[in-house]
Amino acid sequence: MLKVGLLGAGRIGLVHAVNIAGNARSSLAAVADVNADAAQKLASNYGAAVRSSRDILDDPAIDVVLIATSTDTHSELIESATAAGKAVLCEKPVDLSLERARACLAKASATRSPVMIGFNRRFDPNFASVRKAAEQGEIGKPELLSVTSFDPSPPPVAYIKVSGGLFRDMMIHDFDMSNFLMGARPVTVRAVGSSIVDPEIGRAGDVDTAVVTMTFEDGRIAVIKNSRRAVYGYDQRVELLGSEGLLQAQNMLENTVVKSTAAGVMSAKPTYFFLERYMTAYAAEWEAFVSAVLEGRPMPVTLEDGIAALAMAEAATSSARTGEAVEVAY
Amino acid sequence: MLKVGLLGAGRIGLVHAVNIAGNARSSLAAVADVNADAAQKLASNYGAAVRSSRDILDDPAIDVVLIATSTDTHSELIESATAAGKAVLCEKPVDLSLERARACLAKASATRSPVMIGFNRRFDPNFASVRKAAEQGEIGKPELLSVTSFDPSPPPVAYIKVSGGLFRDMMIHDFDMSNFLMGARPVTVRAVGSSIVDPEIGRAGDVDTAVVTMTFEDGRIAVIKNSRRAVYGYDQRVELLGSEGLLQAQNMLENTVVKSTAAGVMSAKPTYFFLERYMTAYAAEWEAFVSAVLEGRPMPVTLEDGIAALAMAEAATSSARTGEAVEVAY
Amino acid sequence: MLKVGLLGAGRIGLVHAVNIAGNARSSLAAVADVNADAAQKLASNYGAAVRSSRDILDDPAIDVVLIATSTDTHSELIESATAAGKAVLCEKPVDLSLERARACLAKASATRSPVMIGFNRRFDPNFASVRKAAEQGEIGKPELLSVTSFDPSPPPVAYIKVSGGLFRDMMIHDFDMSNFLMGARPVTVRAVGSSIVDPEIGRAGDVDTAVVTMTFEDGRIAVIKNSRRAVYGYDQRVELLGSEGLLQAQNMLENTVVKSTAAGVMSAKPTYFFLERYMTAYAAEWEAFVSAVLEGRPMPVTLEDGIAALAMAEAATSSARTGEAVEVAY
Amino acid sequence: MLKVGLLGAGRIGLVHAVNIAGNARSSLAAVADVNADAAQKLASNYGAAVRSSRDILDDPAIDVVLIATSTDTHSELIESATAAGKAVLCEKPVDLSLERARACLAKASATRSPVMIGFNRRFDPNFASVRKAAEQGEIGKPELLSVTSFDPSPPPVAYIKVSGGLFRDMMIHDFDMSNFLMGARPVTVRAVGSSIVDPEIGRAGDVDTAVVTMTFEDGRIAVIKNSRRAVYGYDQRVELLGSEGLLQAQNMLENTVVKSTAAGVMSAKPTYFFLERYMTAYAAEWEAFVSAVLEGRPMPVTLEDGIAALAMAEAATSSARTGEAVEVAY
Incomplete structure (x- = not known):
C-alpha cells in the first residue's frame, strides 16, 4: 500500500x-x-x-x-x-x-x-486502443497522424498571460500524443497560429487557433489542430493513416440517445470538458503509476517525455512567430 | 433487346x-x-x-x-x-x-x-446485402428477425378505404421481406393494430399502427412493426439476430453532413420516401427481371411469393380483428 | 449519513x-x-x-x-x-x-x-434521457415502443430451472422499462417464445428467445424482444416512436475507435455485460434512493412497480404457453 | 435543348x-x-x-x-x-x-x-450542404478548415511523371474545395510532403503524402491532407470549425449494413473511387452548367477559379521543395 x-x-x-x-x-x-x-x-x-x-x-x-x-x-x-x-x-x-x-x-x-509526467491522455481507453492497434501492425506502417484537439471555451486572458502560450499550455498534450502514437519524435516543426477566437488573446501575445505540421526522420508526417473554442464541447480526436488502414478515435458522447424529428436527427454532444472525458484516463494513469512503482518497472511516461513535448512546444512557438520551419532541439 | x-x-x-x-x-x-x-x-x-x-x-x-x-x-x-x-x-x-x-x-x-412480382425491396442493396450475409452463414443460424417499416405520412383516407388495409397494402412488403431474409414462410401469425395516428383511419375500418409476430416451424421468430407516420422520413430497417451475430440494415440518409453546435449534434434525415430510397432497388429489380427473361432462368420473385405474402396479410388482418393467433393457409 | x-x-x-x-x-x-x-x-x-x-x-x-x-x-x-x-x-x-x-x-x-425495487435500468443515463425527452413532449405523443434486450450468453441450465423462467427473470427488466417509458401499464399481453439457442433450456421448461407484444388502453403498442444469446455483447436498446418523432437509445460501446482496412470498417462491440453497461446506472440508482430516503420523498421505483412487472411476466409466461392473449391482472 | x-x-x-x-x-x-x-x-x-x-x-x-x-x-x-x-x-x-x-x-x-472548370466536388451533395450551412451562418464565422482527401491507391508512376505532381494533379481539387468552403483565397501556403507510400514516386520527383497549411488575410487557417493510398477506399471528408459550431461531411458508404459478431462490429467501406462517390456530383455539375448557359447566368465555377487553384498548387509545390512559406501569386 x-x-x-x-x-x-x-x-x-x-x-x-x-x-x-x-x-x-x-x-x-x-x-x-x-x-x-x-x-x-x-x-x-x-x-x-x-x-x-x-x-x-x-x-x-x-x-x-x-x-x-x-x-x-x-x-x-x-x-x-x-x-x-x-x-x-x-x-x-x-x-x-x-x-x-x-x-x-x-x-x-x-x-x-522514479518520476512520471501526467500525460493523462495516454491512458484514455480510446487513444490507448489506437496505440495498441498501431503497435500490433493492424494498419501496417503508420504514415500520417492527425490530432484534433479543441477546448470548449478559452480560459481567462489573465490565465493565458502566465500560461506560456497555447503551444506550451494546451498543445503540449497533443505533442505528447503524437510521440505516443507515432512512436517517434519529429525532426522539424512548422506552426501557424492566429487569434480569431478572441482578439484579447492576440493582444496578450498568444494565439487561440493553431495548426502544427511535423515531419519525421523517415518521411512520416503529423499534423495537430488546436482551437480554444468548440462550442459543442470538448473535441478530442485522432486519426492515424497507415499503409494498411486508418485508425480513428472519436469523441465520447454524453449519451447514446438519437432523436429524429421533422427538424433532423439529433444526437448527444461530446462530453463537455476534460474532467468528464478523461475521468477513466486519470484513474488508469494512477493505476499505471502505482503498478510501476510497486513492481519496480519503468515509468510509463518519463521526465524525458515531458521534456520532449516541451521542446516541441518551444519549437512551435518559435515557428509561429518567425513563420519558418524549426528543427526541434531535444 | x-x-x-x-x-x-x-x-x-x-x-x-x-x-x-x-x-x-x-x-x-x-x-x-x-x-x-x-x-x-x-x-x-x-x-x-x-x-x-x-x-x-x-x-x-x-x-x-x-x-x-x-x-x-x-x-x-x-x-x-x-x-x-x-x-x-x-x-x-x-x-x-x-x-x-x-x-x-x-x-x-x-x-x-414467366411472371415476376415487383417486391422491389429485395433489390435494395442494403437488404440484399443482409440476405447474402445471412445465406453465407456470417451470423450463424438466423433466429430472430425484426422489420421496422414506417411511412413518413398516411395516405388519404379515401385511398385507405380501397387499399385492402394496412396488412395487405403496406405490410405486404414486410411479409415478403421476412420470407426473403428468413428463407422460410411462417406457420402462425399474431397481429395487433390500432388507429392512433388518425382516428379517421380507424373509422374507415383500418389500423395505422401494427405489430405482427410470426413463428416458424423450427421455432424461429419474426416481428414486423408498421406505422403510417414517421415525421422524420421513410424509416426502413431490418435486424436479423443469429447464433453468431447480428445483421442490421440501417436507413439511407439525405447526406453525410453532421453539424455540432451548442444545441447538439445534428445529422441528416432518412431519405423522405420510397422513390428516393428505392431508386437503385427499382433499377436492380428491372435488371434482374431482364436477365432472368433473356437467360431463361427462374424469376427472382415468383407469383407464388406474391401469393404467400398475400396469405400472410390475410392471416394478419384476421388476427388483428379476432385477437387470436392464425395459422397461415398458403 | x-x-x-x-x-x-x-x-x-x-x-x-x-x-x-x-x-x-x-x-x-x-x-x-x-x-x-x-x-x-x-x-x-x-x-x-x-x-x-x-x-x-x-x-x-x-x-x-x-x-x-x-x-x-x-x-x-x-x-x-x-x-x-x-x-x-x-x-x-x-x-x-x-x-x-x-x-x-x-x-x-x-x-x-419506504421500499424501493432495484430496477437499475431506469437510472441508465441513456434510458433516463429517453424518458425525459418523451415526458417533455419532444416526440409528441409516444405511440409505439420497441425494447431490444439480449444477453451475451445464456446462464447455466441449473440456474434457469430455478429462475422462474425468461419472462420473470430476464424480461422483467423490460416490462418495467416499458412501464417507465410508456408511463402506463399494458392491458393485454401476447407472448411467443422458443428454445432455439439451446434445446436444453427447452427441456428445462423454459424459452431462450421471445417476443412479447403489449397493448394499452388507449391503443398504443409496445413490443419486447429477448434473446439469451448475442455473441457480440450486451444488446440493450429502446426505440420510442411518437407522433412527432423517434427516440432511440443505442448501445454503449467499449471504446470509440474505428478501424478501416481493406476488409471493412470495424468498430468496438457493446460493453459486454450488465456490470460494465449499468455501472453508472447502479450508482445513480443508489443516489436516487439515498436522496428519497433522506429528503422524505416517494421512492423512485415502488414495490407496486415491482409487482406490476411481475404480473406482466406472469401473463407473458401464460400467453407463451397457451398461445393466447392474456389480460394482465395487476 | x-x-x-x-x-x-x-x-x-x-x-x-x-x-x-x-x-x-x-x-x-x-x-x-x-x-x-x-x-x-x-x-x-x-x-x-x-x-x-x-x-x-x-x-x-x-x-x-x-x-x-x-x-x-x-x-x-x-x-x-x-x-x-x-x-x-x-x-x-x-x-x-x-x-x-x-x-x-x-x-x-x-x-x-462562358467557360466553366469541372471542379465536380463542389456539386457533391455533402460538400454543397456544408457550403450552404456555412454561408447561412449555421456555425457562425468559419475559422478553421480541414480537408482529408485520400485516394484508394496510387496511379502508375508513368502517369505521375506527366501529372504535374501531387499538388497540381490531386490536391488541386482540395485547393478549390478550400476556396469554395472558405469563400476566400489564402495568402500564404506551407507544404510538406514525402514519398512514403512508394519510393518509386519519390524517385520520379513527386510526393505521395502531403500536408498543406494555408493562412488567410483575416487570420483564418485551412489545412489539407493528401495521401495516394487509403486501402479502405476513397476517403473524402471536410471539417469546418466556426465560432458557433462544426460542420463535417463524412464519407459515403457502400451500404448501410452493420454486422456485429464476437470479432467486432463491421460496417461498409467508403465507396471505392471517384466514379461511385461523385456520380451524383457529376450529374449536378452538368445540370448547373446547362442552367447557367441556358439562363445566361454566371458560370458556377469560373476559369479564374481554375487558375486560383493552379496558383495554389504552384505555391505548394514550391513550398514543399524549399521548406519555406510561399505567398500565392494569383
Missing part, C-alpha cells in the same frame, strides 16, 4: 485524490496547499492530514508525492521530492522553461527516484 | 419507364393508361407509342409486359398477358383477394410464361 | 457496496451472507462488520437495508426489514410468486417504511 | 456522356477522340456522330463543348472553342503551366464565351 502525499488541492488535485483513495494499493496520507481551506476540505473527505510540502517531503512514511501545484513550482518540487527519495507523479508541463526542465531532469535522474 | 409494353403511366409507371429506357437490354415500346394525357406524356419522353392494353398484349413484337396499373386489374392482366405469351413483371400485390390471386396463379402457371 | 446493512455479498452485492461507500451520504456498516468468506472479504474492503441478517435488522443504528440475496428470500426480508423500521432497497424481482409478492406488499405497506 | 460536342471519350468522357444524355435540356451530338474505337463505341451508345475536334468546333449547330481530353490540350481547346463561340465546360486542371493558363484566360475572356 503506497502512502501518498498530495501537493496541490485544486481542481486537478481533487481528481487525483479520488483515484488515490479508490485504488486498492494506495491511500491518501497527506495534503498540502497554499490555500489552507482547500487543503482542509480535501483532506477531511479522505481522512488525510493537512501538512506543509516540506513536512510531507521529509516524512519517511510517505512513499509517493503527487505534484499538482502551479506550473512554476514543478521543477523545484520534482527536485526536492526525488532528493527525498520519493517516487513522483507530476502534472504536465514540467516547466515553462525548457532549460529549467533540463536542469530538473539532470538533478532528478541523479537520484534514481 | 426486350421490347416492353408498360401498362400504367402513374407514379410507379414513371419509375419503371426510366429503368426500362436506361437498361441496355430493354426499350420502352408502348404505353397504355386510362389517363390518355399521362400515357402521352410518358410515351413522348421515351419515344414510345401510346396504345391500348389489348393492342399491346396482341402485338407479337412486344416481349414483355410491365403491369403498373391499379391493384384490382392485376390478376386479369397477368392472365391475359401470360396467355398472350408475354413475360410479365407485375407490381405488388397480386390481388386483394387471396382466392382470386390463386386462380390467377393457376391460369398463369398453365401458360408457362 | 445513512448507515447501511447489506444482505447478500454476491456479485450484485459487491456492486452496491462500491456505491454505498462511494456516496457521500451513506456508509456501509454491516454485511450478512450465508457464505461467510464472501461476507468477510467484502466487509473488510469497506471497514464494515460481518453480522447475521437478524442482527442487522435488530440494530437500531442501521437506517437502511439493501437486499441482494437470492430471490426466494426477498419477500420475507422486505417484510422483516420494514417491520423493523428500515428503509429498504431490494433487488428485483420481488418474488417468483405474484401472490406472495402481493402479500409482501400488504405487510410492507402497513409499516409505512 | 443544348447540342453538345464531347472532346475526349476516355473514362471521364463516359461519365459526362451519361449525364449529357440523361439531362432533359441537353443531347450528345458529336464525339471526338484520338482513339477512334473509343469514340465510336461511346457515340453509338448515345446516337452521336464521331467527328474531329476541328469539325465539332466549326459546326454552328453545336452549342456547347465539353473538354475531357488530356491536360496538355486544355488551354488550346478552351481558346479555340471560345473563339468559335461555344460555351465550354473543361475538366480540371486548366493547364500544368500557370503562365499558359493565364494566357488562356486572357484569350477566352476576350471572347465573352
